[in-house]
Amino acid sequence: MSEAKPKKAKTEGRVALITGITGQDGSYLAELLIEKGYKVHGIIRRSSSFNTGRIEHLFANPLTHAQKNMVLHYGDLTDSTCLIKIITEVKPDEVYNLGAMSHVKVSFDMAEYTGNVDGLGTLRLLDALRTAGLGDTVRFYQASTSELYGKVHEIPQTETTPFHPRSPYGVAKMYGYWIVVNYREAYGMHCNNGILFNHESPRRGETFVTRKITRAVAKISLGLQEEVVLGNLDAKRDWGHARDYVEMMWLMLQQDTPDDYVIATNEAHSVREFVELAFGEIGVTIVWEGEGVNEVGKDKETGKVRVRVSEKFYRPAEVDFLLGNPEKAERQLGWKPKISLNDLVKEMVKADIDLMSHNPRA
């Protein structure tokens, strides 16, 4: 096992290709790489409405020179021909595979599609790199996930904890994980898995639980909404900040030896605790009454119901408790999460209040 310390990388003029650049992680990563002097290429899927909101500021800000340092290409992880075409043209030094159908609950409804994009899509990208003659030079980052552990076999989870995925998403990502390991072992490619535990931010998609809660809290504080309906309040997650985590993606690719790393905070909290923290930001204390789908969270002061539970948001198979031990990343990459859960919640609630104050329909 390599004990390499992060090297001071010469990054000016390097070329990175990011799949999933329009998502939360893609947008933070693009910012980071542009700041380091990279030319960033991103693959975006065609959509009938605009989907580049999270990276628009990178085009708009003349001070960052982002416009000439960022290029977007239409493409898709299900389309090998276009992947080969883009990669042959771009000739990336580093590839970050962040593109995925990333919603665990939706993956039960779109299992085949999820397998195709998240599993086979990873294979297509790796093969496109080899077809373009870049197999020996490129450095590859795969967005692996704590959902691989699912029904956990040990607590906390490390790089050696056995996998037991609990959703079509987790299963598809397991294929992605192993094909990355396989291409590293079979062809000597510089392929790395970042096993990221949940990571959030004001840019988190609106249907993930943290953002759903902070949006609701913002709307409730502005009188735009009365209550929020959630699923399993007892699920526990190890929540970090996405901005912290993308730094680690980059660090992994600066190592001489490719490897797999758990990226987590080593702290777990329940959805219920997240709700309490978020409401705390607007001065509301939540008290809980009832059980299961009859449970409600009430404002302690006014008695108004602010949280309800619905089976609609339960999953056919739940991941109850995730807790990651990032000791290896700390030791080998010199990485430590900087942003606490309290600060994360504060930032998310504030950002959503700002957003809703300007645009109540957001």
Ligand SMILES: C[C@H]1O[C@H](OP(=O)(O)OP(=O)(O)OC[C@H]2O[C@@H](n3cnc4c(=O)[nH]c(N)nc43)[C@H](O)[C@@H]2O)[C@@H](O)[C@@H](O)C1=O
């Ligand atoms: C690392 C991993 O992280 C994410 O996956 P996730 O953990 O499923 O994230 P989530 O925010 O959808 O759910 C967290 C927990 O919260 C519970 N929960 C309760 N009530 C609601 C609810 O109303 N909505 C949602 N979405 N969840 C709810 C839900 O049952 C689950 O136990 C993805 O980025 C994924 O791509 C990834 O890789």
